[in-house]
Amino acid sequence: MASPSLLSFLIPLLLSFSSTISTNFEGNALHSLRTRLSDPTNVLQSWDPTLVNPCTWFHVTCDSNNHVVRLDLGNSNISGSLGPELGELKHLQYLELYSNNIGGKIPKELGMLKNLISMDLYGNKFEGKIPKSFAKLKSLRFLRLNDNKLTGSIPRELTTLSNLNVFDVSNNDLCGTIPVDGPFRSFPMESFQNNRLNGPELKGLVPYDFGC
Template sequence: MAPFRTSLKLRLSLCAIVISVFTVPLEVFGNSEGDALYALRRKLSDPDNVLQSWDPNLVNPCTWFHITCNQDNRVTRVDLGNSNLSGHLVPELGKLEHLQYLELYKNNIQGTIPVELGNLRSLISLDLYNNNISGIIPPSLGKLESLVFLRLNDNQLTGKIPRELTGISSLKVVDVSSNNLCGTIPTTGSFEHIPLNNFENNPRLEGPELQGLASYDTNCS
């Protein structure tokens, strides 16, 4: 019976090794926040190697430079302002459900703002200013019920300022100056106290809305 027992132990040991080999990659690559951030890295050009520590082989991204996590190892900050990055934002960023600060200002990011950023219900600050972002301001950003700072100035944005943004009661700072926006400047809700100079240098943007009168948005595209 001894050879049989030895053979059985050997088989069990081999099975354990095989299971561990196939289990580790699932744990490593199973972090959705790490996957989302690595999707962003793949779409960015990084000549100064500021993203060098963004290693997808780690269990979570909390050890990466420019990333901050909470006590539960959930990503709360992405700090990549003034980092000489170019490329595009990715819809996967909408999976960072605990993110509070998305700081990507003063780079050369192009393309559009993903509508999926409207899923970031914990977001306090969205700073995309001084890039080369085009397209519209997604109305989905109106779902960011915790948003306080929205700075999109000095880009190539077009279209209207979404009226959905005026319903964010926490919003204190809005700057969309130096784009190519059109229509009229909202003055209701959270926009009531936003200075007019935060809308300047938009050649097609009309003055503040007049209560009870038709706006000039009908021909805005």
């Protein structure tokens, strides 16, 4: 059995090692993101994968344990696409990628970010459906996907997001009906305008994806 003095030495060492492994995973995930993006104004120039962790990179914020909690790349003139590696940012709370030219599908792996509070992807060129996996984001308060090229219906699974305060999907190409349960009771109609939506859902009368 290890002596108390040995344990007092090993425990902080193991915790530090665990934190380093975690931040390395996060750094690798962010570097993978960088390889998917075109960056004509070099806003990602500081993203050096040889560093121990990404906490010194511009537009990246870490907590006291060196976990990435915020990614701020809004209005950065970047283009390209997102990949599944973003799901590795387990501690991320704020994902701010608004007002760029990022396209392709929104990765379903973003639904793995259980600590996420705000996701701002508006003002890009995202296409395809809103991932149903977003229903796993139980801490989410702000979800802004407006001004993209999203199609399909609004996933009914999102009605379980009890903490969701702001939801905006205006100016897309969504179809079907607007959910009326959970937090969707309080969202203004402006959050849904300029789509192919057929108004609020009429339960028992027409399918929620009517018109898709």
